[in-house]
Amino acid sequence: MEQQVRYKVICPICKNNFDVAKSLFMEMGFNSGSCTCPQCKKYLHLECDEETKTMKAEDFSLYAERLRKEK
Numbered sequence: 001m002e003q004q005v006r007y008k009v010i011c012p013i014c015k016n017n018f019d020v021a022k023s024l025f026m027e028m029g030f031n032s033g034s035c036t037c038p039q040c041k042k043y044l045h046l047e048c049d050e051e052t053k054t055m056k057a058e059d060f061s062l063y064a065e066r067l068r069k070e071k
Contacts (some may be wrong), residue, residue, distance in 0.1 A: 006019040007055045009057050011039065012044070043059075
């Protein structure tokens with residue numbers, strides 16, 4: 001079985017560092033994912049930065065608000 005690449009994440013709420021793998025959606029080419037911070041339990045939106053092998057995280061409610069404004 002192939003080992004998944006892990007990406008570093010820093011929670012923008014509590015500054016906790018943790019690792020995640022790409023979601024199936026991300027593997028299909030869509031640079032959008034989500035997870036819950038294991039420390040503060042905040043729901044986060046993720047975008048992958050392939051150059052630095054990190055995931056940029058933001059509070060999901062802020063992401064949703066930004067999407068509503070773009071319409």
